[in-house]
Amino acid sequence: MQFKSTVISNQEVSPGYFRMRMTAPPELAGSQPGQFIMVRVRDAIDPLLRRPFGIFDVGVAESEFPGLGAATYLEMLYKVVGKGTEALSGYHHGDHVDVIAPLGAGFDLGDPEEEKILVGGGIGIAPLYYLAKTLVQHSRVRFFLGGRTRDDILCVTEFERLGVETYVSTDDGTLGDRGLVTEVMERHIRENRSRKTLYACGPMPMLKAVAEIAQRTATPCQVSLEAYMACGMGACLGCVVKGKEHSDETPDYRCVCKDGPVFAFDQLKWV
Amino acid sequence: MSKPDLSVEIAGITFRNPVMTASGTFGYGEEFADYVDLESIGAIITKGLSIKPKAGNPTPRIQETTGGMLNAIGLQNVGIEAFVEHKVPFLRTVSTPVIVNFFGNTVEEYAELAERLDRIPEVTGVEINISCPNVKHGGIVFGTDPKAAYSVVKAVREATIKPVIAKLSPNVTDIVEMAWACADAEADALSLINTLTGMAIDVKRRRPVLANVTGGLSGPAVKPVALRMVWQVARAVKIPVIGIGGIMSGTDALEFMLAGASAVQVGTANFLDPSAAQRIAGEMETYLEQNGIHDVKELIGALEV
Numbered sequence: 095m096q097f098k099s100t101v102i103s104n105q106e107v108s109p110g111y112f113r114m115r116m117t118a119p120p121e122l123a124g125s126q127p128g129q130f131i132m133v134r135v136r137d138a139i140d141p142l143l144r145r146p147f148g149i150f151d152v153g154v155a156e157s158e159f160p161g162l163g164a165a166t167y168l169e170m171l172y173k174v175v176g177k178g179t180e181a182l183s184g185y186h187h188g189d190h191v192d193v194i195a196p197l198g199a200g201f202d203l204g205d206p207e208e209e210k211i212l213v214g215g216g217i218g219i220a221p222l223y224y225l226a227k228t229l230v231q232h233s234r235v236r237f238f239l240g241g242r243t244r245d246d247i248l249c250v251t252e253f254e255r256l257g258v259e260t261y262v263s264t265d266d267g268t269l270g271d272r273g274l275v276t277e278v279m280e281r282h283i284r285e286n287r288s289r290k291t292l293y294a295c296g297p298m299p300m301l302k303a304v305a306e307i308a309q310r311t312a313t314p315c316q317v318s319l320e321a322y323m324a325c326g327m328g329a330c331l332g333c334v335v336k337g338k339e340h341s342d343e344t345p346d347y348r349c350v351c352k353d354g355p356v357f358a359f360d361q362l363k364w365v
Numbered sequence: 366m367s368k369p370d371l372s373v374e375i376a377g378i379t380f381r382n383p384v385m386t387a388s389g390t391f392g393y394g395e396e397f398a399d400y401v402d403l404e405s406i407g408a409i410i411t412k413g414l415s416i417k418p419k420a421g422n423p424t425p426r427i428q429e430t431t432g433g434m435l436n437a438i439g440l441q442n443v444g445i446e447a448f449v450e451h452k453v454p455f456l457r458t459v460s461t462p463v464i465v466n467f468f469g470n471t472v473e474e475y476a477e478l479a480e481r482l483d484r485i486p487e488v489t490g491v492e493i494n495i496s497c498p499n500v501k502h503g504g505i506v507f508g509t510d511p512k513a514a515y516s517v518v519k520a521v522r523e524a525t526i527k528p529v530i531a532k533l534s535p536n537v538t539d540i541v542e543m544a545w546a547c548a549d550a551e552a553d554a555l556s557l558i559n560t561l562t563g564m565a566i567d568v569k570r571r572r573p574v575l576a577n578v579t580g581g582l583s584g585p586a587v588k589p590v591a592l593r594m595v596w597q598v599a600r601a602v603k604i605p606v607i608g609i610g611g612i613m614s615g616t617d618a619l620e621f622m623l624a625g626a627s628a629v630q631v632g633t634a635n636f637l638d639p640s641a642a643q644r645i646a647g648e649m650e651t652y653l654e655q656n657g658i659h660d661v662k663e664l665i666g667a668l669e670v
């Protein structure tokens with residue numbers, strides 16, 4: 095659905111990373127973890143296109159306005175990378191944005207009995223918080239979080255507050271273990287033989303590494319992809335990725351916006 | 366005053382209003398059904414169709430530019446068989462005219478596809494794509510040479526009794542010459558413009574942004590060029606012209622009508638505002654009401670120069 099949303103708060107949580115909370119219609123409370131939103135930053139032609147953001151959180155809370163009771167809110171976590179996110183970072187309480195949500199196919203929550211392993215790289219943690227919040231209701235959840243440096247490690251406390259065991263690693267060792275988050279995660283999988291499902295979101299090299307680990311350890315795995323999009327609803331075909339059957343002779347392109355953004359890792363072609 | 370008449374007639378089809386959705390920006394209609402009342406727009410023009418499914422170009426395929434966007438999708442589409450099986454059933458539920466945009470690699474393929482589309486009752490008319498800048502075959506080759514354009518349009522004309530619209534490329538020296546060629550081949554109408562060939566460069570990587578290197582520019586940035594070409598073509602040919610290029614508002618659409626367009630197509634605007642076509646038709650109606658104009662047809666080509 096398309097709606098006008100009012101910014102409730104927009105805080106810089108780490109240099110260049112912002113967390114925005116905004117109002118949403120009650121129907122949004124039914125969004126699936128992994129779904130995304132398209133935000134029109136301004137009612138202008140620059141920036142022209144909407145920007146896609148994963149749903150960081152959605153829920154119902156007491157309205158900040160006395161007497162209004164409980165209201166649905168929506169949160170996104172974003173990194174300032176271009177003029178759209180730059181403009182968004184200047185938004186304050188009371189400003190408005192135009193939102194289309196929820197879009198795309200979310201995560202499959204799987205079997206409650208098994209352990210859930212979440213892997214996030216940098217801003218790739220954005221859709222994993224709402225996923226963790228949903229999963230902890232039934233399953234044991236561990237979260238492996240990686241970034242280049244300590245500034246890229248966001249919202250650890252929020253995950254821990256959910257009761258999620260959190261493991262941090264950075265490329266430069268400024269926070270948590272030094273090295274790749276995927277190595278720490280693989281060690282955990284090999285050392286703990288219980289049944290697991292992997293959920294990952296982050297930069298493509300990280301997702302490739304996760305997919306290889308999933309393959310090697312025969313662990314079910316879902317990945318959430320990021321893509322440059324124009325429409326967000328499967329019309330422009332700008333955001334496609336190669337499906338597992340893809341070859342020059344048998345094209346198999348999947349729309350990140352409509353078929354994804356969440357895919358079972360074995361549905362995609364990784365080379 | 367009674368409600369103004371927004372209907373227009375092109376090639377014997379009556380459209381409830383002059384606002385259509387441009388090919389490639391509206392999927393096969395169904396994608397937008399939750400966001401726009403499909404019964405409120407003039408026509409649905411579907412994604413460019415070929416005989417066999419087409420994969421399209423490698424990614425990245427799109428890039429935003431100032432006031433516009435570049436795309437190099439490369440005519441990815443499901444092919445005629447899947448179109449009939451999976452897309453037509455939905456289109457059957459809509460009373461709005463459906464115009465199928467299509468292309469081929471050869472004149473024979475254009476004719477074959479036109480013949481197959483002719484047999485589909487849900488297809489109201491066809492739009493011949495001879496103007497996609499992003500593929501080597503099936504488009505621009507036929508859209509930049511008046512003789513080739515003539516032969517394609519003629520072949521399609523002979524293969525179908527449905528209304529035939531030829532969609533023109535702006536990437537030519539003289540668009541009027543192309544318009545004449547298509548009109549001589551008995552196209553019922555012309556639509557223009559398709560995208561302008563452009564490119565974007567990533568200075569950090571010193572590489573083109575798009576995998577295809579170049580792409581088609583659309584959006585508000587192209588509107589002045591489109592308006593000029595519509596104006597030139599509309600005064601040069603006797604058949605109706607459909608204006609396309611950066612239309613974001615009712616006012617934009619009216620500019621095209623004044624320049625001589627009998628209808629317009631909304632493209633890039635659908636991406637940022639999925640209800641754009643419906644909104645633009647509403648804004649046109651408001652303009653007519655506020656200015657005491659009873660019939661939108663009064664505005665076609667009413668530009669005073």
